[in-house]
Amino acid sequence: MSPVHLLLLFTAVAAAVPGEILRPRFYRETCPEAEFIVRREMRKAMLKEPRSVASVMRFQFHDCFVNGCDASLLLDDTPNMVGEKLSLSNINSLRSFEVVDDIKEAIEKACPATVSCADIVIMAARDAVALTGGPDWEVKLGRKDSLTASQKDSDDIMPSPRANATSLVDLFRRFNLSAKDMVALSGSHSIGEGRCFSIMFRLYNQSGSGKPDPALEPSFREKLNKLCPLGGDENVTGDLDATPRVFDNQYFKDLVSGRGFLNSDQTLYTSPETRGYVEMFSEDQEEFFRAFVEGMVKMGDLQSGRPGEIRFNCRVVNRKPLNVLLES
Structure with a gap:
């Protein structure tokens, strides 16, 4: 050698x-x-x-x-x-x-x-x-x-797609990331798709009720029902927001209107602890961008020491x- x-x-x-x-x-x-x-x-x-x-x-x-x-x-x-x-x-x-x-x-x-x-x-x-x-x-x-x-x-x-805002805030705090960091970083769902598997319980059995998630906007729920019918292929994917190829603040606008794809997304708006950040980012894209970058840098600093x-x-x-x- x-x-x-x-x-x-x-x-x-x-x-x-x-x-x-x-x-x-x-x-x-x-x-x-x-x-x-x-x-x-x-x-x-x-x-x-x-x-x-x-x-x-x-x-x-x-x-x-x-x-x-x-x-x-x-x-x-x-x-x-x-x-x-x-x-x-x-x-x-x-x-x-x-x-x-x-x-x-x-x-x-x-x-x-x-x-x-x-x-x-x-x-x-x-x-x-x-x-x-x-x-x-x-x-x-x-x-x-x-x-x-x-x-x-x-x-x-x-976390799982069923996670709620409270559990997500607790998880992020374990890594010295604030509630604001968590909401901003959830904006990564501004691009991409999610599987029907992740939302079947929202559509048909939220919290074991046998009913859909009441936070879902009705026309959006109908759209998801067609995409993800009960007994259908759960590997089918749907857009995580209305502009899935563009990184913008549309994700937060969708949450405000009850059109969040994942349960873990929509609860950011229904939870009092995080609702204000969702509203702020939905109205101010530049503030979202600043907070997202700050969160990504903080997350990138996590090390194991191994x-x-x-x-x-x-x-x-x-x-x-x-x-x-x-x-x-």
Whole structure:
């Protein structure tokens, strides 16, 4: 093995110290093209499948809340580990992992063993918002990739579509995110789609009543009944707001009018604790954008403090540590 390959491998498997110091333009010297490459690949993905960028944006949420922003979400199952992709909030829901694969492949060609998958998730989430008309911002980078994943941790932490505003506020506060942060970050549902599976109880058996959610605006409920009939295909998807390809404040306007797709969305307006923020964001898009960026940056700062590496492939941990390869 050449000295260059040994150096790259050493860089890739170096353990992360607790609390990595994140900073803007982290790869300015080691991989100056990194952010350009991520945005280019995200733009290509959006042209190929418009829904994909919204899917990739959600990776930041589902990754960072579970033991910090460490790309544990991206790990495939192994004989010894059941990963987070099969957790209750992720299975049959998260998609477009291949977009991250394509980004990683492109970056590896430019800067081998340099840019973490965890940082790719953060950059790609930002680009998903910017490319669909939302705000753009400078991201802090310098994360390492986890060495393992945990389905149990994901199940214990991530909320279900049935969650109400109170439980969501409590969850976000565990991560030092305020009620305002939570409402603003829920605006990520400005783009993308959700499955009928997630709203069947709202349409036909809200709170075990055998009746629909009374907060649903009648004509919108009829529309959802046609999209998601009782006994129908629960993998059919519907738009999360009226402008699902544009990142704007339409999501909040829909909540005010009783047209929120998910129960966890609509309760943001029916709950006194969060209603004011919904109204504010529905009336002031720039305020929503400011609050959303602030929330995304705060969420991106979440770290586990566990050892990490720079994965060669975002789906698997690096196969052999440096000392094994040196001895082979």
